[in-house]
Amino acid sequence: MTETARPRTLAEKVWDDHLVVKGEDGAPDLIYIDLHLLHEVTSPQAFDGLRLAARPVRRPDLSIATEDHNTPTLLIDRPIADPISRIQIDTLRANAKEFGIRLHSLGDIEQGIVHVVGPQLGLTMPGITVVCGDSHTSTHGAFGAMALGIGTSEVEHVLATQTLPLKPFKTMAITVDGELKPGVTAKDIILAIIAKIGTGGGQGYVLEYRGSAIRALSMEGRMTVCNMSIEAGARAGMVAPDATTYAYLKGRSHAPEGADWDAALAYWETLGTDDDAVFDAEVFLDANELEPFVTWGTNPGQGVSLSGVVPNPADVADPNERASAERALAYMDLKAGTPMKAIPVDAVFMGSCTNSRIEDLRAFASIIKGQKKADGVRVMVVPGSARVRLEAEAEGIDKIVEEFGAEWRFAGCSMCLGMNPDQLAPGERCASTSNRNFEGRQGKGGRTHLVSPLVAAATAIRGTLSSPSDLMAVSV
Amino acid sequence: MDKIETVSGIGVPLERGNVDTDQIIPAEFLKRVTKTGFDDALFYAWRQDPEFVLNRAPFAVASPPQNRILVAGPDFGTGSSREHAVWALRDYGFQAVLSARFGDIFRGNSGKQGLVAAQVAESDIGAIWAAIDAAPGIEITVDLVEREVRIGAASYPFEIDDYTRWRLLEGLDDIALTLRDEAQITAFESQRERWRPVTLPAK
Numbered sequence: 175m176t177e178t179a180r181p182r183t184l185a186e187k188v189w190d191d192h193l194v195v196k197g198e199d200g201a202p203d204l205i206y207i208d209l210h211l212l213h214e215v216t217s218p219q220a221f222d223g224l225r226l227a228a229r230p231v232r233r234p235d236l237s238i239a240t241e242d243h244n245t246p247t248l249l250i251d252r253p254i255a256d257p258i259s260r261i262q263i264d265t266l267r268a269n270a271k272e273f274g275i276r277l278h279s280l281g282d283i284e285q286g287i288v289h290v291v292g293p294q295l296g297l298t299m300p301g302i303t304v305v306c307g308d309s310h311t312s313t314h315g316a317f318g319a320m321a322l323g324i325g326t327s328e329v330e331h332v333l334a335t336q337t338l339p340l341k342p343f344k345t346m347a348i349t350v351d352g353e354l355k356p357g358v359t360a361k362d363i364i365l366a367i368i369a370k371i372g373t374g375g376g377q378g379y380v381l382e383y384r385g386s387a388i389r390a391l392s393m394e395g396r397m398t399v400c401n402m403s404i405e406a407g408a409r410a411g412m413v414a415p416d417a418t419t420y421a422y423l424k425g426r427s428h429a430p431e432g433a434d435w436d437a438a439l440a441y442w443e444t445l446g447t448d449d450d451a452v453f454d455a456e457v458f459l460d461a462n463e464l465e466p467f468v469t470w471g472t473n474p475g476q477g478v479s480l481s482g483v484v485p486n487p488a489d490v491a492d493p494n495e496r497a498s499a500e501r502a503l504a505y506m507d508l509k510a511g512t513p514m515k516a517i518p519v520d521a522v523f524m525g526s527c528t529n530s531r532i533e534d535l536r537a538f539a540s541i542i543k544g545q546k547k548a549d550g551v552r553v554m555v556v557p558g559s560a561r562v563r564l565e566a567e568a569e570g571i572d573k574i575v576e577e578f579g580a581e582w583r584f585a586g587c588s589m590c591l592g593m594n595p596d597q598l599a600p601g602e603r604c605a606s607t608s609n610r611n612f613e614g615r616q617g618k619g620g621r622t623h624l625v626s627p628l629v630a631a632a633t634a635i636r637g638t639l640s641s642p643s644d645l646m647a648v649s650v
Numbered sequence: 651m652d653k654i655e656t657v658s659g660i661g662v663p664l665e666r667g668n669v670d671t672d673q674i675i676p677a678e679f680l681k682r683v684t685k686t687g688f689d690d691a692l693f694y695a696w697r698q699d700p701e702f703v704l705n706r707a708p709f710a711v712a713s714p715p716q717n718r719i720l721v722a723g724p725d726f727g728t729g730s731s732r733e734h735a736v737w738a739l740r741d742y743g744f745q746a747v748l749s750a751r752f753g754d755i756f757r758g759n760s761g762k763q764g765l766v767a768a769q770v771a772e773s774d775i776g777a778i779w780a781a782i783d784a785a786p787g788i789e790i791t792v793d794l795v796e797r798e799v800r801i802g803a804a805s806y807p808f809e810i811d812d813y814t815r816w817r818l819l820e821g822l823d824d825i826a827l828t829l830r831d832e833a834q835i836t837a838f839e840s841q842r843e844r845w846r847p848v849t850l851p852a853k
Contacts, residue, residue: 194831200812201813204834206835208846209847215732216680216731218683219684219733222685234849236847236848236849237849238849243680258681258682262683276852295853296847297847298847299846302846302847308730309729309731309755325736325762327762327763328758330825334825334828334829336835336839337828339824339828341811373668374724374751377751377752405729407725407728407753427853428847428848434844441843441845473728494667494668494723494724497665497667498666498667591677591730592676593680593681610670610729612670612672612673613673614676615672618695
């Protein structure tokens with residue numbers, strides 16, 4: 175372990191403790207990777223590359239794969255209808271077998287969205303490095319891990335060497351102090367942060383989320399925040415581990431046990447940013463001021479308070495941002511000045527690696543319980559993993575969802591991205607608990623408003639973008 | 651990877667900012683298991699519009715295919731990590747992308763695949779757009795040795811990190827470079843603490 179008198183941030187400590195070779199003369203550092211998560215979409219070409227170069231997987235025992243992006247969320251016991259999706263899934267199965275990598279296939283109890291599965295198994299832990307060929311790998315930073323989304327060439331690199339050549343990142347502290355009002359959640363915090371710093375604001379940075387409002391979040395709330403770090407352009411987002419982290423981790427199947435746990439804990443407690451450490455940039459947010467947040471445009475930075483109105487592009491000073499806002503309003507078919515709460519939706523999607531864990535489902539269920547969904551609105555509830563689904567069913571959440579008139583689905587990425595059968599039709603408008611409102615993200619021509627599970631639930635009841643406080647005779 | 655010193659091609663203006671990788675290649679095309687043949691998928695949704703730049707002469711697909719240089723607004727390649735975005739640009743004939751800012755993962759993916767992601771000042775991007783507008787079909791040269799973009803009589807500096815530039819100039823493969831340090835990797839692994847995660851055996 176590196177000994178140094180210089181005060182360091184959490185990110186710098188994790189970096190230093192994974193340094194295999196220090197880069198000289200502008201060369202990147204070589205960083206060791208503790209955990210490599212794989213899925214069917216970004217891995218086939220990487221395995222092909224290994225075969226072409228006759229290279230083995232260096233550490234199958236630090237790798238794990240799951241099927242999530244392509245998989246249907248209905249009729250999962252039947253062959254996948256789309257032949258191209260089926261080939262991609264079959265390719266992952268063949269590669270996992272050939273290279274000795276553990277795979278959780280559709281129908282397996284541990285199958286699910288890769289970023290739900292890692293934490294659930296206790297594989298994601300403080301002070302480790304995690305990579306995956308998926309930009310939402312930042313989710314795992316909630317544990318105080320350095321978690322990076324990578325491209326397919328880097329997937330191949332990690333498979334072959336268990337390392338990545340990386341230039342050190344800059345560090346940004348995002349301090350959120352205060353207490354959230356009822357009905358305001360982790361999702362609203364991160365949407366507000368992205369609106370504040372912009373989709374490029376985090377480029378080149380690792381974000382560290384700090385402050386009393388972050389400390390007060392559960393692990394699942396912290397995962398929601400870290401998940402969307404990439405939407406601010408950042409390479410990673412982190413939260414220093416604390417008692418909440420340790421309580422979440424302890425007893426999970428792959429968490430350390432006995433003396434290993436004690437050793438780990440002693441180390442984890444040293445990871446927090448030193449008092450005198452200096453960040454390259456700092457951002458502050460007042461949690462007391464936050465309200466439920468919603469996006470109006472086609473990138474995650476184009477958001478406002480739910481009680482606000484669709485902004486007027488003419489008020490935007492930067493010409494590129496103005497043009498982007500004009501394009502977004504045209505695509506979204508919205509007029510400046512329209513109250514956000516006056517916008518009707520065709521669909522509500524409750525799921526994705528941002529918000530599909532048990533607490534998210536509980537929050538959604540707490541609002542819809544005993545209610546009926548709005549007429550004509552399609553409501554889909556998709557647990558993040560097979561285990562989350564079973565846990566929810568044990569609590570009766572499936573019944574609440576079905577009695578509400580919504581669809582209770584099997585685990586997967588589902589309608590977060592248009593890669594599987596769950597898609598919006600052109601022109602359809604959706605309140606979605608996912609992470610990206612890009613043009614066509616949820617299906618060609620589909621229109622996405624990013625929201626929290628609570629806002630998704632209230633919107634499903636009223637049929638227009640709504641917060642739980644808009645529901646009369648429903649206590650929150 | 652082939653060594654790259656300069657790349658040239660007709661300049662294609664994409665006068666939009668915040669071009670995320672979902673726009674460069676929609677998810678429906680990520681189901682393929684190959685690394686080539688993505689030219690049909692590039693900007694798929696936008697190409698349905700007959701007015702989109704790649705549907706207009708002289709920027710539309712030519713036969714035989716021409717080399718191209720994309721000149722984009724700021725924050726190009728944000729969002730999803732999909733390297734397919736780089737493959738699709740490359741398959742369409744793009745040799746380089748010029749933008750004032752890039753998504754970090756896209757920039758990294760480009761460097762691995764020999765697509766030059768050249769960071770050019772926003773005002774210079776505007777000047778290059780104007781030059782293309784004045785002479786559609788004009789050729790752009792991106793010179794990695796001199797770190798400059800040339801169009802007509804004008805030239806503009808660009809930024810690219812030293813290491814990526816060196817690797818492109820030398821045509822080096824990252825994995826082979828890393829494996830030179832294999833002894834250090836093995837030494838690092840021998841010190842790895844017992845508490846750190848292992849996926850096998852499954853528990």
